[in-house]
Every structure is written in structure tokens, then in C-alpha cells.
Amino acid sequence: MTTLIKTDRFTLSDAERAAIEQEMHHYEDPRAASIEALKIVQQQRGWVPDGAADAIGEILGIPASDVEGVATFYSQIFRQPVGRHIIRVCDSMTCYIGGHESILDSIQGQLGIGPGQTTADNRFTLLPVCCLGNCDKAPALMIDDDTFGDVSADGVAALLEAYP
Amino acid sequence: MKTLASFGPANRIARTEETHPLTWRLRSDGQPVWLEEYQQKNGYAAARKALLEMGQADIVSTVKDSGLKGRGGAGFPTGVKWSLMPADESLNIRYLLCNADEMEPNTWKDRMLMEQLPHLLIEGMLISARALKAYRGYIFLRGEYVDAARHLRHAVEEAKAAGLLGKNILGSGFDFELFVHTGAGRYICGEETALINSLEGRRANPRAKPPFPAAVGVWGKPTCVNNVETLCNVPAIVAHGVPWYTGLARPDSGDHGTKLMGFSGKVKNPGIWELPFGITARELFEEYAGGMRDGFTLKCWQPGGAGTGFLLPEHLEAQMYSGGIGKVGTRMGTGLALAVDHTVNMVSLLRNMEEFFARESCGWCTPCRDGLPWSVKTLRALERGQGRPEDLEVLLRLVDFLGPGKTFCAHAPGAVEPLGSAIKYFRDEFEAGISQAAAADRPTAEFVQA
Numbered sequence: 001m002t003t004l005i006k007t008d009r010f011t012l013s014d015a016e017r018a019a020i021e022q023e024m025h026h027y028e029d030p031r032a033a034s035i036e037a038l039k040i041v042q043q044q045r046g047w048v049p050d051g052a053a054d055a056i057g058e059i060l061g062i063p064a065s066d067v068e069g070v071a072t073f074y075s076q077i078f079r080q081p082v083g084r085h086i087i088r089v090c091d092s093m094t095c096y097i098g099g100h101e102s103i104l105d106s107i108q109g110q111l112g113i114g115p116g117q118t119t120a121d122n123r124f125t126l127l128p129v130c131c132l133g134n135c136d137k138a139p140a141l142m143i144d145d146d147t148f149g150d151v152s153a154d155g156v157a158a159l160l161e162a163y164p
Numbered sequence: 165m166k167t168l169a170s171f172g173p174a175n176r177i178a179r180t181e182e183t184h185p186l187t188w189r190l191r192s193d194g195q196p197v198w199l200e201e202y203q204q205k206n207g208y209a210a211a212r213k214a215l216l217e218m219g220q221a222d223i224v225s226t227v228k229d230s231g232l233k234g235r236g237g238a239g240f241p242t243g244v245k246w247s248l249m250p251a252d253e254s255l256n257i258r259y260l261l262c263n264a265d266e267m268e269p270n271t272w273k274d275r276m277l278m279e280q281l282p283h284l285l286i287e288g289m290l291i292s293a294r295a296l297k298a299y300r301g302y303i304f305l306r307g308e309y310v311d312a313a314r315h316l317r318h319a320v321e322e323a324k325a326a327g328l329l330g331k332n333i334l335g336s337g338f339d340f341e342l343f344v345h346t347g348a349g350r351y352i353c354g355e356e357t358a359l360i361n362s363l364e365g366r367r368a369n370p371r372a373k374p375p376f377p378a379a380v381g382v383w384g385k386p387t388c389v390n391n392v393e394t395l396c397n398v399p400a401i402v403a404h405g406v407p408w409y410t411g412l413a414r415p416d417s418g419d420h421g422t423k424l425m426g427f428s429g430k431v432k433n434p435g436i437w438e439l440p441f442g443i444t445a446r447e448l449f450e451e452y453a454g455g456m457r458d459g460f461t462l463k464c465w466q467p468g469g470a471g472t473g474f475l476l477p478e479h480l481e482a483q484m485y486s487g488g489i490g491k492v493g494t495r496m497g498t499g500l501a502l503a504v505d506h507t508v509n510m511v512s513l514l515r516n517m518e519e520f521f522a523r524e525s526c527g528w529c530t531p532c533r534d535g536l537p538w539s540v541k542t543l544r545a546l547e548r549g550q551g552r553p554e555d556l557e558v559l560l561r562l563v564d565f566l567g568p569g570k571t572f573c574a575h576a577p578g579a580v581e582p583l584g585s586a587i588k589y590f591r592d593e594f595e596a597g598i599s600q601a602a603a604a605d606r607p608t609a610e611f612v613q614a
Contacts (some may be wrong), residue, residue, distance in 0.1 A: 026343050027365075028383045034365035035348050039307075066366075073367040073526075075349030076307050088308070092269030093470060094428050094502055096516040130351050130524065131470075132308060133272030134169045135500070136426070136434035145310045147169045 010051025012059075016040050020059055030060040034070050038077045047078040075127075082125040083118045085163040088142040092131035098138030099153070106153040110160065124160070168194050168311055170276035173435030173452070174424070181206070183412070185400035186393070186422060187438040190280055196315050199322040202283040208328060210399035214291040215336035223295035223402065230401045230409045231420035235273075236263055236354070236391030237469060237497045238574075239419075239486045248378035249296055249386050259387045260298040261363065262289055262395055264305040264312070265347055265354040269470040269520060271498045273424035273436055274392035278305070278312035281396070282319035286342065288395035290328065291402055293340045296388050301342045304359050307349060316344045351524035355573050356389040358526065369528040370573040393424060417442025418487035425484055427453035429503030430460045436500060442488065446480040448501065460505040464589060468497025470517055471578025473585035474504070494585065510590040511597050514583055515543040521579035529572035535562050536579055546597025553602060556594055559587060 012020070019040045023033040037056045041048050048071055057064040071077045089095075089103055104115065107126055111119050118125040134140035137149025143163055151159070171194030179188040189197050189205045197205070214223050228243025249258065262285065266274040278285060289301050305313055320342055323329045331339045345363060347353050353362045357371035360382045381387020401409050401421075410420045419441040425448055426436035432454030439448065445467065449455065456462050464474045467484070473494030475482070482492045489496040504513065522536035539562050545551045563584040566576035587594055 026345075027363075029364065031365040032363060035362070036346075039346075039348060060365075062365075069367055070365065073350065074347070077348050091516065091520065093513060093517050093520075094270045096513065097429050097502075097504065097508055128523075129308060130267040130306075130349070130520070131269040131271065132169070133266055133275040135270050135272050135428040135502075136172050136436070137169070138428065138434075140169075142308060147311075149169060 010049055010055055012041070012052075012055045013044070016044070017059065020056065024060070031062050031066070034060055034062070034067055035074065035077070038067070038071050038074075042078060046084070047081050075129075081118070081122075083122050085124050085144055086142075087124055087126045087160075088129035088132070089115075089126065090130075090132040090134070090138070090140045090142075091128045092135070092138075094131070094135040095139040100139040100141075102153040103139055103141065103151055103156060106156045107160075110157060124163070168196075168279045170194075170272060170279045172276075173433060174276060174437050175280075177437055177452075179438070182404075182408075183440075184422065184438045185404075185412075186277065186284070186396055186424065187281075189284070194280065196280050196282060196319075199283060199319070199326060202281075206403070207283055208287055210403035211287050211290050211328065212334055214294055214402050215334050215338055218402070220295055220297060223291060226406060227295065227398060227401060229406045232394065232397050232401060232409075233419055233486070234391055235393035235397070235423065235498070237268065237471065237495075239496065242390065242394055245378070245390070246292075246296060246388060248376060249388060250379065255386055256297070256299075257385045258296060258298045259382050259385060260289060260293045260296055260301040261356075261359065261382065261387060261389045262301065262303040262392060263354060263356060263359055263389050264303050264309075264392050265359060266309070266392070267306055267351040267354055267524075268498055269517070270428060270466070270502045271469050271500050273426070273498065273500060275309060275312060276424070276436060277392055277396050278309065279315055282312075282315045283323065284396045284399065285316070285392055286319055286323050286329070288398040289342060290333065290340055291398050292388075292390065292395055294336075294338055298388070299339055299341070301340065302363060302382075303342070303344045304353070304363055305344060305346050306353070307347045309346075313344060313346050320344060350526070351520075352526040352573075352575060355575065358573070359389060360387065367526070369526050370575075372572075397421060413440045413485070414442030414483070417483060417485045419485040423484070423499045425452075426500040427503060428500070429465075430457045430505045431455065431503050432457050439484070441485040442483050444480065445475075445482050445484055445489075445501065448484060449480055449503070453503070456503065456505060460507065462503055463506045463508065464504045464510075466497075466502045466504070466582065467494060468499045468501065470520065471495075471574075471581055472497035473581045474510075474589060475585075476589060494581065509547075510586045510593045511543060511546050514586050515540065515547050517582060518543055518579060521575070525575060529576075531566050531571045532576035532579075535566045535576065538562060539580075539583065546594055549597055550599050551594075551597040551602070553598055555598060556587065556591070559583060559594070563587070 023036045053064040053067040232242040358368040362368040377387040428434040527533040563580040568577045
């Protein structure tokens with residue numbers, strides 16, 4: 001019986017390559033565009049696949065290991081597949097006092113996922129996030145680029161509905 | 165109409181140009197003040213004065229004389245920081261970085277300024293860049309502030325089109341270009357040398373000091389890093405002068421000017437307001453935040469962010485300025501206070517806070533990388549009622565080992581300051597987490613002996 005060995009052949013799209021090259025001009029040194037390059041890759045694909053570090057390193061003229069080091073350091077760069085929508089629940093002490101743990105419980109109850117997990121249908125990934133700066137409206141959360149304040153455990157379901 | 169997350173009480177109190185230099189231009193609908201409106205409200209008049217009428221050294225000495233201190237939490241005098249930039253004219257590549265990596269829990273002042281008054285920051289940076297002879301600036305903005313990023317980028321384009329950024333600004337011969345750089349998470353990026361590493365596209369580990377950024381900063385060049393609110397103070401200081409600025413605060417305040425201050429938690433009217441330094445915390449708490457919501461009583465409070473110590477209700481008499489809060493044993497920090505109500509257990513609250521600090525440690529130095537997770541494990545055990553008799557001693561040792569001067573940067577000292585004060589004032593809540601069975605089993609604590 002033969003085994004199929006799948007290799008990850010990663011190629012940057014022309015648009016991605018152009019966007020990265022454009023970003024490089026904003027800095028004195030191409031390396032500085034590494035975080036932005038990872039975000040560019042992530043924007044279309046949702047995450048940063050294996051092989052992207054080599055491709056980005058080649059454009060920026062830095063070792064792939066450096067790109068990988070950056071990719072694994074920053075919490076908003078995803079090195080594994082994530083859902084179509086990212087739920088970021090603020091876990092600052094202000095939102096703790098505001099009851100963010102009940103929000104997490106509510107999400108767990110509805111979607112069956114805890115922080116760091118993705119739903120089986122790939123619709124949502126749940127992540128904790130540093131203070132969202134919405135402290136007068138705690139508890140707060142973000143879904144993709146939208147920030148919500150004064151969220152209640154009962155109100156979570158209605159928020160999630162808008163993100164199919 | 166979409167309302168910004170930062171829209172709130174600061175927009176609703178009475179404000180004037182003379183008394184509220186940071187916020188008087190805010191709109192009552194919370195929408196951003198774009199270039200046309202900003203200029204109608206005297207915007208860029210200070211930049212015109214700084215670039216066309218003042219010498220570079222005059223701007224530095226004005227800011228120095230104003231007594232402006234950094235608003236990012238540490239409170240270092242801005243003019244002194246500026247004077248550390250090298251005098252050697254041959255070092256002509258210099259950078260001004262704006263620290264807009266606002267991630268301190270319970271802090272949302274910079275968000276408000278950037279979302280609603282993007283041109284105030286740009287004007288502040290333009291004047292500061294002139295003072296520092298910086299030819300290029302970067303706003304290092306945290307990635308999650310997507311509205312702020314959009315507004316700043318639009319404002320930068322407006323300013324470029326109007327000749328307020330770019331070459332030969334206002335015919336002064338001064339060139340300055342400004343970029344908005346967005347981050348990708350990690351609280352440590354707010355530490356100024358970690359911010360420089362991150363801007364260079366590296367892991368955000370702090371750098372050894374000295375050399376300080378003023379000597380060797382981003383890409384090895386002289387660099388000044390200032391907070392958003394700090395830079396937003398600069399235009400009014402230049403426009404109205406030092407005597408006006410030093411007259412803003414309450415007479416017995418040791419710090420000058422106004423400060424974005426706030427109160428959140430279970431208070432009646434959580435929010436931020438621009439207030440003079442030197443008001444008492446009680447004024448802020450009662451007159452602005454309206455005191456506690458019905459059914460809640462104030463147990464303790466924090467004056468300015470996760471890294472500041474807890475204080476008791478009796479400390480509300482303290483004045484909101486660095487020396488005033490210093491007198492009662494902690495730091496003013498960002499000036500955005502948090503009310504902790506009687507329903508909150510301190511062990512659980514500290515567990516939440518230390519989980520944050522442990523997660524956000526960059527891992528560079530051992531006390532922080534290993535000490536903070538240890539504090540989390542200990543606090544979780546106490547929270548479950550499964551603590552050991554020696555656990556309080558373990559926590560107090562961590563407070564000492566992770567304190568100022570013993571770690572690579574200020575992250576761990578900031579993490580243990582609230583822990584130490586919580587144990588000091590609420591020791592019984594921590595002791596209540598010690599398992600009675602464990603106490604009977606192991607009355608001594610040999611293993612923690614040094």
C-alpha cells in the first residue's frame with residue numbers, strides 16, 4: 001500500500017507579493033515589513049500556512065526562521081487554521097468585574113468552544129484579547145473588526161447571528 | 165450612524181479651549197473631527213507658530229518649562245526626554261515614535277483621542293518632530309484599534325494633501341513624513357524598547373538600557389518615543405505658553421496641565437473626562453463617576469491601570485497627580501481608575517490579572533517568565549480553596565523577586581504591584597483559600613526556604 005506524502009507548496013499570489021513590496025517602502029529596512037507581510041498573507045487565507053515564512057523571508061531578504069519567530073510571537077498572527085470569524089473576548093480586570101467569564105460560558109454553551117478553539121463547522125474561533133479600551137462599556141468583545149460593549153451573556157446569541 | 169467605542173462622557177461635559185486643551189474640540193455626536201473642522205477650531209495654528217516663528221530649541225525649552233510629563237503611565241518629564249537627543253548635528257537621521265499601543269487593562273484614553281481627534285495627534289507629532297529634528301515618524305498603533313487606524317490614516321492623507329506633512333511644510337523648509345504602523349498583539353509592545361524591536365520587525369523583547377533610544381533607537385538612530393496623550397498636549401503648550409499651562413492644574417498639584425482621568429467598574433457613570441491635575445480621587449469618583457451603583461459598595465480601587473496598586477476607600481482623599489497618589493503608596497499610572505465592588509473576591513481578581521500578565525510576558529527574563537505563571541498556579545489553588553499554608557509566603561516572595569530592579573523591564577514589577585497591595589489590604593481573603601486539610605498536614609514550609 002502506498003502512502004501519499006503531501007508537501008506544502010506555498011506560493012504568494014501576485015497581489016500579496018505586490019502588497020508586501022509596497023509595505024517595504026514604508027521602512028528603512030525591509031525586515032520591518034515582516035509583521036505586515038504576515039498580516040497580508042493572513043488577510044486572504046485566514047491564517048499563515050507553512051511555507052509562508054520561506055516566501056516572505058525571500059522577499060524581505062531575511063532568514064525564514066526569523067519570519068517564523070515573529071509569526072509565533074505575536075498573538076494576532078495565526079499559525080494554524082482559524083474559523084471564518086474571530087471572536088475576541090476582552091479579559092481585562094475591568095471586564096472580569098463586568099462579568100466576562102459569563103460571556104465565555106455563554107459562548108461555550110452555544111458553540112461548544114473555549115478560548116483557543118474553533119467550531120467544527122469552521123465558523124468561529126474564540127480567543128482572549130488584551131483590554132479593548134472599552135472599559136466604560138464592560139464587558140466588551142470584538143467579532144472580526146467590530147467592537148461591542150455592554151455585552152450580556154443572554155445577548156451573545158443575537159450578536160453571533162450576524163456572522164454566518 | 166455607527167458610534168465609536170470611545171464615544172462617551174468626555175464628549176458631554178462643558179469644555180472650553182482655555183480649560184480643556186485636549187478635548188474641547190470633541191463633537192457632541194462622537195464623530196471624528198476631520199481637517200476642515202479641526203482648522204476651524206484653531207487646528208494647526210500651533211504648528212504654524214512652531215514652524216514659522218519659533219526656533220527648534222525654543223520648542224524644546226517651552227515643553228521643558230511647561231513641566232509636561234509622559235502620559236503613558238511612567239510620568240517621565242517629556243522635555244527632559246527630548247533633551248536627551250544628541251546635540252551632534254551630524255546625526256541627522258532621527259525618529260519620533262508615537263506609542264499608541266494602548267493595551268493596559270482599564271485604559272482607553274488614547275483610543276478616544278485617536279478615534280475622534282486624529283489631527284490633534286498629527287499636529288502634536290509635527291511640532292514635536294520639529295523640536296527633535298526628526299525627519300520621519302511612526303505611530304505604533306495596536307492592531308485591534310481598527311477604527312483608530314482608519315481615522316489616523318485618513319487624517320494623514322488629509323494632512324499630506326494640505327501640505328501639513330511632507331516636504332517644506334507650511335513653507336518652513338522643514339520636512340516630516342508620518343506613517344501609521346499597526347501591531348499584531350502582545351501587551352509588551354508598549355514597553356518603549358520592545359516597541360522599537362517590534363517596529364523593526366522583530367520579536368518584541370525589550371532591549372538593554374543603556375544605550376537609551378535617544379542615543380541608539382530604531383535602526384540604530386536617535387529616537388524619541390512619546391505616548392499619544394503626551395504628544396496631544398504639545399500643540400496647546402506651544403499655542404498658549406507656559407504660564408497658561410502651569411495655571412491649568414489645581415494650585416497644590418505637583419504636576420502641570422490636564423489629564424484624561426476616568427473611573428470604571430460598577431460606578432453609576434463610568435467614563436473618562438479631561439480634568440486638572442490635583443483634583444481628589446473623591447471628586448473624580450463621586451462628582452464625575454457618580455459613586456457606586458445602587459446595591460454596590462466600594463471595596464477598593466486602582467488609580468491608573470493594571471500595574472498600579474490597590475487603594476482603600478479612605479485613600480479617595482488623595483490628589484490625582486504623581487506625588488498625590490505616591491503619598492498613599494502607589495503610582496498614578498494612566499489615571500484611569502477602577503472601582504472594585506464588595507462582590508469581588510480579591511483572590512479571583514488577582515488570578516484574572518496575573519493570568520493576563522503571565523500570558524503577556526515576553527519570556528525574555530527568568531523571573532518574569534517563570535515567576536508569573538507560578539503566581540497564577542498559586543492563586544488558582546487559593547481560589548479553589550486548595551492553597552497550602554506556605555502559599556502566601558510564596559506570593560510575597562514573588563512580589564519581592566519580581567519587583568523593581570530585579571527584572572529586565574517594568575512588566576513584572578507592574579504585575580506584582582497590585583498583588584502586593586491586595587495581600588497587604590485583604591490578607592484574610594488569601595488566607596481563606598488555604599485548605600484546612602493541607603494546613604493540618606503540612607504545618608511547616610521547608611521547601612520555600614531560601
